[in-house]
Amino acid sequence: MTDTDRNALADCYLGGKLLIATPSIGDPRFDRAVILLCDHSDEHAMGIILNKPATGLRLPDLYLRLDVETEAKVPDRCVLLGGPVERERGFVLHTDDFEAGGSTLPVSDTIGLTATKDALEAIASHHPPRLSVLALGYAGWGAGQLEEELTSNAWLVAEPDEGLVFGGENDVKWEQALEQIGITPEHLSSLSGHA
Numbered sequence: 001m002t003d004t005d006r007n008a009l010a011d012c013y014l015g016g017k018l019l020i021a022t023p024s025i026g027d028p029r030f031d032r033a034v035i036l037l038c039d040h041s042d043e044h045a046m047g048i049i050l051n052k053p054a055t056g057l058r059l060p061d062l063y064l065r066l067d068v069e070t071e072a073k074v075p076d077r078c079v080l081l082g083g084p085v086e087r088e089r090g091f092v093l094h095t096d097d098f099e100a101g102g103s104t105l106p107v108s109d110t111i112g113l114t115a116t117k118d119a120l121e122a123i124a125s126h127h128p129p130r131l132s133v134l135a136l137g138y139a140g141w142g143a144g145q146l147e148e149e150l151t152s153n154a155w156l157v158a159e160p161d162e163g164l165v166f167g168g169e170n171d172v173k174w175e176q177a178l179e180q181i182g183i184t185p186e187h188l189s190s191l192s193g194h195a
Contacts, residue, residue, distance in 0.1 A: 080136070090120070
C-alpha cells in the first residue's frame with residue numbers, strides 16, 4: 001500500500017467524530033447513545049458513551065474508593081458508563097491542556113483520552129484540565145464491525161462540540177446531538193424501518 005493509499009484510507013476513519021445511535025441500533029446498551037469515537041482504524045474502533053451516567057456514582061465517591069490522593073477538591077460530577085468493554089477501567093476525556101506523556105491518546109485537535117492515574121490526579125489538582133469527564137469502560141468494535149453498522153444506518157456521524165462531550169444534561173444529549181445535525185427525533189422515528 002502506498003502512502004497515498006494510506007492517507008486516503010485514513011481520511012475514511014472517524015476518530016474524533018460523534019456517533020449518534022438511531023432507532024435501528026438494535027442493541028439496548030446503545031439505545032439513544034452519543035459516543036465520542038476516540039480511535040478508528042481498519043482493525044478496530046473504540047469510543048466513549050457520553051450520555052449514560054453510572055447510577056449513584058459520583059466522582060468524589062470514585063476517588064474515595066480508589067484512594068486517589070488529591071491536592072484540591074474533587075469536582076462533584078457524575079461518572080459515565082463509557083461502554084460495555086472493561087467496565088472496571090477508567091477513561092478520562094479531557095481538553096488538550098493536559099497530557100500524560102505517552103499515555104494520552106489525541107482524539108482530536110482539542111480533546112485527549114487518558115486511562116492512567118495521572119489523569120485522575122490532574123482533575124483533583126490545582127491545575128486541572130479545563131474540561132474533563134471520567135467514564136468506566138468503553139465501546140469497542142472489531143475489524144469492519146463499525147463500518148457494517150454504519151452501512152445499516154445504526155449510527156449517524158457528527159462533529160463533536162465541547163458542550164456535548166463535557167457538559168450538559170445527559171438525558172437530553174441525544175436530542176442535542178441530533179439537533180446539531182438538523183434532525184429531530186420524530187424525523188428519525190418516521191424513517192426507521194424504511195429502506
